[in-house]
Amino acid sequence: MIRICDLHKSYNGQPILKGINLEIAPHELTVIIGPSGTGKSTLLRCLNGLEVFDDGEVFIADIHLKQDKEFHEKIRQIRTRVGMVFQSFHLFPHLTVLENIVRAPIIVKKMERKAAENMARELLYKVGLISHVSHYPSQLSGGQQQRAAIARALAMSPQIMLYDEPTSSLDPGLVDEVLTVMKKLHNEGMTQLVVTHHMQFARDAADKIAYIEDGKVLETSSPQKMFSTPSDERTKKFLKRFI
Amino acid sequence: MKKIQGFSFVVLFLIGPFLYGQEPLRWGADSEGGAPYIFQDPANPTRTIGFEVDLVNALAQEMNKKAEFIQNQWDSLIPGLNRKNYDIVVNGLEITEDRKAEILFSDPYYVTYEQLTVRKETQNIESLKDCKNKVVGTLKASLAHRMLEAQKDIQVRSYDGQINPYQDLENKRLDAVLMDFPIALYYGSPNPKLKSVGAPIGRMEYGIGLRRGDTPLAHDINAALKRLSQNGKLREIYERWGMWNATIADFLNDHSPSRIPPTEYEAYLKAIGIKRDWKEKVYQYASYLPLLVKGAIMTVELSLLAMVVAVILGLGITLIRLYTPAPLPWLATSYVEVGRGTPLLIQLFFIFYALPSIGITFEPFVAALVGLGLNYAAYEAENYRAGILAIPRHQMEAALALGMSKLQALRHIIIPQAVRIIIPPVTNDFISLLKDSSLVSVITLVELTKIYGQLASTYYDYFGTGVMVAIMYFLIGLPFVRLSHWAEKYFSFDRERLPQKTN
Numbered sequence: 019m020i021r022i023c024d025l026h027k028s029y030n031g032q033p034i035l036k037g038i039n040l041e042i043a044p045h046e047l048t049v050i051i052g053p054s055g056t057g058k059s060t061l062l063r064c065l066n067g068l069e070v071f072d073d074g075e076v077f078i079a080d081i082h083l084k085q086d087k088e089f090h091e092k093i094r095q096i097r098t099r100v101g102m103v104f105q106s107f108h109l110f111p112h113l114t115v116l117e118n119i120v121r122a123p124i125i126v127k128k129m130e131r132k133a134a135e136n137m138a139r140e141l142l143y144k145v146g147l148i149s150h151v152s153h154y155p156s157q158l159s160g161g162q163q164q165r166a167a168i169a170r171a172l173a174m175s176p177q178i179m180l181y182d183e184p185t186s187s188l189d190p191g192l193v194d195e196v197l198t199v200m201k202k203l204h205n206e207g208m209t210q211l212v213v214t215h216h217m218q219f220a221r222d223a224a225d226k227i228a229y230i231e232d233g234k235v236l237e238t239s240s241p242q243k244m245f246s247t248p249s250d251e252r253t254k255k256f257l258k259r260f261i
Numbered sequence: 262m263k264k265i266q267g268f269s270f271v272v273l274f275l276i277g278p279f280l281y282g283q284e285p286l287r288w289g290a291d292s293e294g295g296a297p298y299i300f301q302d303p304a305n306p307t308r309t310i311g312f313e314v315d316l317v318n319a320l321a322q323e324m325n326k327k328a329e330f331i332q333n334q335w336d337s338l339i340p341g342l343n344r345k346n347y348d349i350v351v352n353g354l355e356i357t358e359d360r361k362a363e364i365l366f367s368d369p370y371y372v373t374y375e376q377l378t379v380r381k382e383t384q385n386i387e388s389l390k391d392c393k394n395k396v397v398g399t400l401k402a403s404l405a406h407r408m409l410e411a412q413k414d415i416q417v418r419s420y421d422g423q424i425n426p427y428q429d430l431e432n433k434r435l436d437a438v439l440m441d442f443p444i445a446l447y448y449g450s451p452n453p454k455l456k457s458v459g460a461p462i463g464r465m466e467y468g469i470g471l472r473r474g475d476t477p478l479a480h481d482i483n484a485a486l487k488r489l490s491q492n493g494k495l496r497e498i499y500e501r502w503g504m505w506n507a508t509i510a511d512f513l514n515d516h517s518p519s520r521i522p523p524t525e526y527e528a529y530l531k532a533i534g535i536k537r538d539w540k541e542k543v544y545q546y547a548s549y550l551p552l553l554v555k556g557a558i559m560t561v562e563l564s565l566l567a568m569v570v571a572v573i574l575g576l577g578i579t580l581i582r583l584y585t586p587a588p589l590p591w592l593a594t595s596y597v598e599v600g601r602g603t604p605l606l607i608q609l610f611f612i613f614y615a616l617p618s619i620g621i622t623f624e625p626f627v628a629a630l631v632g633l634g635l636n637y638a639a640y641e642a643e644n645y646r647a648g649i650l651a652i653p654r655h656q657m658e659a660a661l662a663l664g665m666s667k668l669q670a671l672r673h674i675i676i677p678q679a680v681r682i683i684i685p686p687v688t689n690d691f692i693s694l695l696k697d698s699s700l701v702s703v704i705t706l707v708e709l710t711k712i713y714g715q716l717a718s719t720y721y722d723y724f725g726t727g728v729m730v731a732i733m734y735f736l737i738g739l740p741f742v743r744l745s746h747w748a749e750k751y752f753s754f755d756r757e758r759l760p761q762k763t764n
């Protein structure tokens with residue numbers, strides 16, 4: 019579903035990704051962990067073109083992305099097939115929850131408004147926000163906003179969902195309602211890639227965990243193995259307080 | 262056959278007058294405070310009168326044409342002539358060598374001299390020589406101005422209008438005023454605190470200005486002028502306006518005794534001398550309304566359309582500046598810097614009077630629209646930029662991540678949020694544009710402020726008329742201020758407007 023080969027990226031001559039190799043199987047929930055500032059978010063943003071990588075290739079949602087002439091066209095295709103959820107939700111504050119969800123399908127996919135609204139209501143039901151259809155984002159709690167943001171991404175019927183620290187700006191009490199939605203999607207077979215610091219979620223829900231440090235994937239394994247007998251010393255050190 | 266002949270006769274009879282002389286005699290002049298040349302009739306301000314109005318009408322009749330008056334600022338009359346806003350200038354234009362280099366003159370139609378006016382109590386000023394180390398006022402760009410400049414040790418003050426120098430003389434800001442005799446007659450003599458002194462100074466001839474190369478028209482006009490002077494109609498006009506004196510009698514070589522009384526001059530003296538009680542004052546002000554409303558309509562039309570141009574163009578400039586590859590943003594930035602860094606007045610002059618020399622000639626209204634629109638676009642562009650930059654960058658990212666193009670993201674996500682932010686500054690600019698639109702009187706348009714000048718100078722009433730016009734500007738702006746408040750609310754997505762949180 020996703021294959022990342024020798025991905026490089028630097029900012030102002032400062033290398034951030036130093037040859038990332040990673041494979042993500044379909045229908046799996048993969049979690050990326052690692053110390054802050056090691057390029058986890060950058061890696062995620064390279065997958066849908068919010069950042070442009072310098073070198074390497076990405077196979078994602080049946081598209082082969084590399085530095086060539088069709089790069090920007092491919093990125094737009096990828097974005098219609100891959101949903102993304104941000105740390106601070108980034109809902110559109112001037113639109114109601116319903117409008118936040120229907121706009122992209124109507125504008126990008128030329129979906130009928132009626133059909134888009136029906137679909138939006140189904141998605142809002144799924145994430146538990148059916149009673150907040152005509153609320154504005156500023157009227158919602160953080161957890162509700164993040165669930166609305168997930169529904170917004172799902173409205174494009176993506177094959178893959180990317181999450182960039184989806185629970186980091188939430189009050190601890192609101193984290194579970196978001197994770198529950200992600201688990202639900204996992205049960206439905208969605209391919210998901212999650213950057214998170216929420217170790218308990220990683221251990222409980224992930225099919226696979228990748229550990230990234232200093233711009234490289236140091237280790238990929240199942241949660242059981244990662245949290246009991248990590249092979250790399252640095253992983254061991256990072257996970258010490260969770261094991 | 263007979264029938265057809267009859268029919269064509271009727272048709273000829275009907276359209277004949279239009280075929281013959283269908284080209285009107287379009288003449289330019291400045292009617293603001295322009296007695297006795299051309300000015301608003303104090304008895305009925307919607308009417309324009311003056312000896313030059315009578316002269317042009319008489320000429321037009323001689324030439325079998327219809328006279329059509331076009332208003333322009335006095336110091337722009339020649340540029341307006343050259344860009345074909347009108348075909349002749351008849352406005353006390355003295356025939357001088359340097360003007361002859363620029364335009365063609367008809368034969369002179371009036372000959373006169375400069376007249377010195379001082380306060381009643383002044384004893385020691387009777388000639389230009391006596392004006393040494395004194396402050397003397399006159400009209401900008403006039404022959405009198407040049408005469409004064411040529412003298413040494415005279416402090417010259419130049420004015421735009423004819424009323425203000427005499428007022429300043431009365432208020433002791435000036436020691437003397439030097440003006441053409443007709444002006445002194447209409448603005449100096451009626452004032453009981455002033456007196457005309459000394460012998461006639463200099464001699465000048467008023468001629469009708471035409472474009473160089475327009476000799477056929479000059480020929481026609483000269484012929485018509487000659488007929489008018491031979492059949493006595495020209496003299497009649499000058500007599501009616503109280504302008505018949507030894508100088509003009511010499512010029513027309515007609516020394517017979519006076520034939521008709523100066524009825525127009527007397528009517529003028531009566532009209533400006535009337536002391537009105539408050540009831541009559543109300544009627545008088547009410548009589549201004551049709552003119553003021555006409556001016557206000559022009560102001561509103563122009564401002565609204567110019568704002569539409571500015572808002573649309575400004576958005577384009579900002580989008581280019583923020584979202585296109587080099588060197589386009591550089592061009593957009595330069596536009597903004599030049600647009601707001603140079604005076605609007607200069608831009609209007611440039612568009613109206615300079616562009617025709619490279620083949621771009623706009624109608625006055627279109628020129629005003631282009632000038633105001635282009636100028637304000639620079640300001641609106643900056644408003645938009647501020648609004649768009651105020652929207653967090655992640656809003657764009659979120660829209661892009663959903664598969665929208667940059668343009669779609671701008672259109673649906675960024676600009677609607679930015680609009681809400683820029684409503685107050687854009688309203689501000691609109692009100693400011695409303696007032697700046699008064700500058701377009703320099704390119705022949707007659708709007709509210711020009712009407713103010715005309716009315717105030719007709720009645721010497723800068724105060725009452727000024728208050729009226731100020732109120733009108735305020736009232737015009739008011740609905741737009743209300744609209745902006747409403748729009749601000751409508752576009753807002755703040756908690757105050759919305760139902761309470763339900764969780």
